[in-house]
Amino acid sequence: MxxxxxxxxxxxxxxxxxxxxxxxxxSPWAYLVAIGFTLxxxxxxxFLQFSDNWQLIMKTASGTVTFIMVFLIxxxxxxxxxxxxxxxxxxxxxxxxxxxxxxxxxxxxxxEIHSLQQDYQSLATHIHKDDExxxxxxxxxxxxxxxxxxx
Numbered sequence: 001m002x003x004x005x006x007x008x009x010x011x012x013x014x015x016x017x018x019x020x021x022x023x024x025x026x027s028p029w030a031y032l033v034a035i036g037f038t039l040x041x042x043x044x045x046x047f048l049q050f051s052d053n054w055q056l057i058m059k060t061a062s063g064t065v066t067f068i069m070v071f072l073i074x075x076x077x078x079x080x081x082x083x084x085x086x087x088x089x090x091x092x093x094x095x096x097x098x099x100x101x102x103x104x105x106x107x108x109x110x111x112e113i114h115s116l117q118q119d120y121q122s123l124a125t126h127i128h129k130d131d132e133x134x135x136x137x138x139x140x141x142x143x144x145x146x147x148x149x150x151x
Contacts, residue, residue, distance in 0.1 A: 022076045025069065037061070099140065119144060 024030055041058050048054040089103045105113065119140045126143045 018072060018075050022072050025072060122147060 038058075041054075045054055085104070085106055092098045092100065092102050101116075105116070108116075123140050123143045126146075
């Protein structure tokens with residue numbers, strides 16, 4: 001039990017560290033620090049005779065920051081994407097007449113998603129074929145059945 005609690009505390013600590021790091025990295029202060037570091041580096045160039053070591057300092061610093069930021073941005077994107085999917089799933093589940101197959105669609109294979117996209121493209125074509133705004137609700141299933149019958 002103590003091991004589980006320690007794992008939970010470590011996970012919470014890392015989550016908080018990533019959260020606060022991402023918030024700080026996107027702040028005006030982080031931008032000012034980056035500008036300040038760059039200006040100091042540029043100003044030191046003449047004193048260090050624009051040496052290889054002088055160049056290496058900026059290359060190393062920018063490479064390290066970029067490496068860390070890639071993971072920080074990906075973590076933030078994953079969390080935001082998951083939250084957005086949950087919100088959309090709730091909306092779909094709450095709407096009467098909504099296609100519940102769309103809940104957790106992100107779990108489908110790429111081929112299944114492309115197939116559904118084609119179905120919805122057929123629906124869009126069906127709706128717009130009269131060049132007049134549609135006032136009649138049509139489902140994807142109705143369009144697919146009508147296409148199968150006419151084939």
